[in-house]
Amino acid sequence: MSESAQNADQPMSGNAEIDDKTRRDFLLWSTVAVGAAGTALAVWPFIDQMNPAADTLALASIEVDLSAIEVGQSITVTWRGKPVFIRRRTEEEITEAEGVALGDLPDPQKDADRVQKPEWLVMVGVCTHLGCIPLGQKSGDSKGEFGGWFCPCHGSHYDTSGRIRKGPAPTNLPVPGYEFLDDTTVKIG
Amino acid sequence: MSSSSDYKSNNAIVNWIEYRLPVFSFLDAQLNKYPTPKNLNYFWNFGSLAGIILVIMIVSGITLAMSYAAIESAAFDSVDRIMRDVNFGWLLRYIHMNGAHFFFFIVYIHIFRGLYYGSYKAPREILWMVGIFILLAMMATAFMGYVLPWGQMSFWGATVITNLFSAFPIVGEPIVEWLWGGFVVGNPTLNRFFALHYLLPFVIVGLVFVHLWALHMHHSNNPTGVEIKDEKEDTIPFHPYYTIKDMYGLGIFLIFFAFIVFYAPNYLGHPDNYVPANSLVTPSLIVPEWYFLPFYAILRAFTDDYFIYAWFLQWFMSAKLAGVIAMFASILVLLALPWLDRSRVRSSKYRPVYKVAFWVFAIDCVILGWVGGQPAEGVFVTITQWATFYYFFHLIILVPVIGVLERPKPLPSSIAASVKASHAPQAAE
Amino acid sequence: MQMIKTLSAAVVVIGIAVSAGNVHAAAKGPKAPAQDWSFQGIFGTYDQAALQRGFQVYKNVCAACHGLSRIAFRNFEDLGYNEDEIKALASEYEVTDGPNEEGEMFERTAIPADRWPSPFPNKQAAQFANGGAYPLDLSLITKARAGGGDSAIRVSMLQPTGFPIGADYVYGLLTGYLDEAPEGFEIADTQYYNKYYPGHAISMAPPLYEDSVEYADGTPATVSQMAHDVATFLTWTAEPELNERKNLGMKVILFLIIFTAMLYALKRKIWADLH
Numbered sequence: 001m002s003e004s005a006q007n008a009d010q011p012m013s014g015n016a017e018i019d020d021k022t023r024r025d026f027l028l029w030s031t032v033a034v035g036a037a038g039t040a041l042a043v044w045p046f047i048d049q050m051n052p053a054a055d056t057l058a059l060a061s062i063e064v065d066l067s068a069i070e071v072g073q074s075i076t077v078t079w080r081g082k083p084v085f086i087r088r089r090t091e092e093e094i095t096e097a098e099g100v101a102l103g104d105l106p107d108p109q110k111d112a113d114r115v116q117k118p119e120w121l122v123m124v125g126v127c128t129h130l131g132c133i134p135l136g137q138k139s140g141d142s143k144g145e146f147g148g149w150f151c152p153c154h155g156s157h158y159d160t161s162g163r164i165r166k167g168p169a170p171t172n173l174p175v176p177g178y179e180f181l182d183d184t185t186v187k188i189g
Numbered sequence: 190m191s192s193s194s195d196y197k198s199n200n201a202i203v204n205w206i207e208y209r210l211p212v213f214s215f216l217d218a219q220l221n222k223y224p225t226p227k228n229l230n231y232f233w234n235f236g237s238l239a240g241i242i243l244v245i246m247i248v249s250g251i252t253l254a255m256s257y258a259a260i261e262s263a264a265f266d267s268v269d270r271i272m273r274d275v276n277f278g279w280l281l282r283y284i285h286m287n288g289a290h291f292f293f294f295i296v297y298i299h300i301f302r303g304l305y306y307g308s309y310k311a312p313r314e315i316l317w318m319v320g321i322f323i324l325l326a327m328m329a330t331a332f333m334g335y336v337l338p339w340g341q342m343s344f345w346g347a348t349v350i351t352n353l354f355s356a357f358p359i360v361g362e363p364i365v366e367w368l369w370g371g372f373v374v375g376n377p378t379l380n381r382f383f384a385l386h387y388l389l390p391f392v393i394v395g396l397v398f399v400h401l402w403a404l405h406m407h408h409s410n411n412p413t414g415v416e417i418k419d420e421k422e423d424t425i426p427f428h429p430y431y432t433i434k435d436m437y438g439l440g441i442f443l444i445f446f447a448f449i450v451f452y453a454p455n456y457l458g459h460p461d462n463y464v465p466a467n468s469l470v471t472p473s474l475i476v477p478e479w480y481f482l483p484f485y486a487i488l489r490a491f492t493d494d495y496f497i498y499a500w501f502l503q504w505f506m507s508a509k510l511a512g513v514i515a516m517f518a519s520i521l522v523l524l525a526l527p528w529l530d531r532s533r534v535r536s537s538k539y540r541p542v543y544k545v546a547f548w549v550f551a552i553d554c555v556i557l558g559w560v561g562g563q564p565a566e567g568v569f570v571t572i573t574q575w576a577t578f579y580y581f582f583h584l585i586i587l588v589p590v591i592g593v594l595e596r597p598k599p600l601p602s603s604i605a606a607s608v609k610a611s612h613a614p615q616a617a618e
Numbered sequence: 619m620q621m622i623k624t625l626s627a628a629v630v631v632i633g634i635a636v637s638a639g640n641v642h643a644a645a646k647g648p649k650a651p652a653q654d655w656s657f658q659g660i661f662g663t664y665d666q667a668a669l670q671r672g673f674q675v676y677k678n679v680c681a682a683c684h685g686l687s688r689i690a691f692r693n694f695e696d697l698g699y700n701e702d703e704i705k706a707l708a709s710e711y712e713v714t715d716g717p718n719e720e721g722e723m724f725e726r727t728a729i730p731a732d733r734w735p736s737p738f739p740n741k742q743a744a745q746f747a748n749g750g751a752y753p754l755d756l757s758l759i760t761k762a763r764a765g766g767g768d769s770a771i772r773v774s775m776l777q778p779t780g781f782p783i784g785a786d787y788v789y790g791l792l793t794g795y796l797d798e799a800p801e802g803f804e805i806a807d808t809q810y811y812n813k814y815y816p817g818h819a820i821s822m823a824p825p826l827y828e829d830s831v832e833y834a835d836g837t838p839a840t841v842s843q844m845a846h847d848v849a850t851f852l853t854w855t856a857e858p859e860l861n862e863r864k865n866l867g868m869k870v871i872l873f874l875i876i877f878t879a880m881l882y883a884l885k886r887k888i889w890a891d892l893h
Binding site: 027028030031034035038041054055058059063 | 690692729730731873876877880881883884887
């Protein structure tokens with residue numbers, strides 16, 4: 001670029017030419033740097049607009065009222081577009097879940113690591129094999145061989161802690177982040 | 190295409206690509222070493238500026254299309270959601286909305302630069318005509334784009350303008366129903382306008398490439414209108430001289446654009462378009478956006494009782510049809526300009542009579558724009574009719590006559606000579 | 619010469635911009651006088667206290683008939699309320715949800731993600747309850763009236779002395795009722811004379827009276843104060859991004875001024891050897 005600029009009619013004296021060129025180069029590079037920074041900042045809104053919008057984020061977490069759920073009852077709520085199973089487990093189910101040897105589990109995980117309060121099991125009701133919704137929420141449903149949930153699509157069996165016991169699913173039913181706001185309200189997400 | 194330079198590089202990757210697809214020598218010839226007259230003024234910035242705004246419009250438009258719903262029941266609400274909930278949605282919408290206004294402003298200046306300096310004259314006739322087609326495509330794009338938010342002006346502007354086609358005898362009504370996809374402007378209309386609004390800008394991109402191809406054949410015109418005679422004396426390489434000058438011009442433009450987008454984003458628009466479309470309530474004043482106003486004025490100039498200076502037309506067409514034909518004619522007549530202008534001299538700098546006529550014409554266009562926004566009654570009708578008459582009088586009568594009869598000032602012998610002459614009194618600009 | 623050309627370009631820009639504003643044609647009747655707004659101008663921001671008071675006016679006076687359906691409860695964070703206050707506010711209202719497993723729609727308590735529930739189930743019910751006149755949803759009213767939303771440019775070719783913005787119109791309408799229509803003006807019994815409403819005959823009874831709202835912050839609730847506050851609030855419902863927009867605008871324009879100056883210096887340097 002400097003070559004074409006040197007199509008000048010009058011050549012400058014040596015020192016002045018070098019100083020001038022240095023000044024021009026500094027001006028050039030600082031302008032380029034400022035321009036690059038400005039362009040990056042200008043591009044950001046176009047990329048950020050694809051991120052989840054405010055109305056989507058508003059539904060990123062939900063609060064669920066647990067007071068109506070009886071022992072041995074399950075409900076399904078929708079969270080971030082997916083079903084979440086919330087079950088108030090019976091004493092037998094809790095004992096059974098806690099008594100399983102880790103060696104028997106394809107995806108070893110202690111029951112204590114999957115619940116905050118043993119009575120309440122909260123997990124995403126999407127089979128970890130290929131995404132169907134397992135049966136077991138309603139009283140008439142098949143609960144599989146381990147008394148928990150059964151996925152009809154390819155025959156995955158989950159136990160009373162929602163852990164995979166038999167079938168093609170590789171991992172346990174995922175537990176979302178949740179916290180108890182009080183004894184009867186849980187906030188998921 | 191001007192001859193590519195002998196482009197050689199020390200970089201092996203560059204040479205590998207170059208051998209298979211000569212992009213580097215192409216860019217070197219067309220953007221780097223490309224000879225450009227050395228005396229271009231700032232009115233020559235507006236072409237590259239228009240190209241950059243086209244890119245801004247396409248990018249902002251695509252991001253908006255990611256959140257927009259082209260369905261009657263959801264369109265207005267989807268735009269409202271963009272404004273409130275989508276990250277930076279308000280910014281993208283205001284950029285796109287106001288970008289259209291600035292796009293037309295820049296292109297109108299670009300066109301008037303061509304009119305003043307005779308850039309449409311031989312051998313640049315095709316360059317000029319492709320430019321007019323770009324303008325037509327821009328107008329179609331803008332018209333359809335304005336319908337998409339589905340506000341009151343969107344709906345009623347679409348209704349009024351599409352209804353124009355019913356002026357044509359016999360084929361008129363079927364054409365209008367075909368455009369609408371129904372018996373009124375409705376969901377089918379909205380859907381197809383969205384599809385076409387998304388498509389046309391890329392057609393404009395294609396036309397712009399043809400426009401630049403034609404430009405590069407004979408290079409840019411310049412303020413003297415004298416052609417390049419000696420490349421070394423009359424021209425300078427496009428890079429770095431005009432790349433930096435175009436960037437500076439872009440910076441100035443962006444300051445004005447940013448001021449409107451951030452501090453007066455609804456100033457150029459119409460408040461009625463923030464009212465959802467209602468097919469049972471007509472707004473008190475239906476006005477198109479300002480860039481359509483001159484053509485809207487010409488459309489309305491023909492009233493049933495007074496066919497100004499064209500009374501004989503009354504016998505075989507309605508006022509409505511005359512208005513429609515005149516509106517399209519006002520743009521199409523520009524295609525004939527290279528042949529209407531008989532002068533051998535290009536630039537108004539050396540055409541004292543034409544220069545005056547040019548400014549009167551420019552003022553007439555501004556008057557047409559202003560009166561197009563007024564209600565069609567009283568003194569405004571008279572002004573519209575006179576301004577419309579003058580528009581065509583200038584192009585069809587004045588331009589050829591002045592071209593033949595005018596005695597132009599003596600031209601400089603070359604671009605270089607003109608530059609030297611302007612520097613003679615003092616060194617600084 | 620260059621300077622003249624650049625200057626004339628600038629003049630043309632401003633000229634056309636100003637003439638473009640001529641779409642702000644005068645509505646029938648006197649234009650509402652311009653008021654002072656905290657959000658005006660390039661340094662304007664919303665006065666949160668005014669927003670809260672305006673919300674109080676809307677909630678207690680206007681919400682009975684006028685919907686605000688584009689605003690969600692979570693948006694009230696802008697007014698200075700925290701998450702708990704917003705949850706409490708939302709829980710005062712019920713929204714329609716469903717259908718449930720029995721196929722029926724049901725009412726449930728609103729959550730922050732919900733939008734402001736309409737006072738009427740549909741437009742026809744609203745008209746029926748108000749003698750045929752439809753009380754508009756107010757979410758966008760300040761952008762849909764007079765000169766539109768907030769604007770730093772307040773003159774146009776048609777109105778070189780300035781035009782009112784939507785907030786001025788709302789204030790004018792609320793304070794512009796006359797007890798008696800002027801001589802010779804025919805007005806129905808069910809309507810009222812308003813100075814700034816297009817056509818002057820408005821079906822809405824004057825909604826504001828002195829002290830019709832008791833402000834939480836103790837500000838005296840004069841009609842003028844309430845009208846001013848609710849107009850500020852309604853500008854916010856139409857333009858919630860205003861603070862961010864002006865803030866970002868300042869940064870962008872300052873950056874552009876500096877960058878353009880650098881580009882100009884570089885341009886002069888590069889062109890220096892030609893002159």
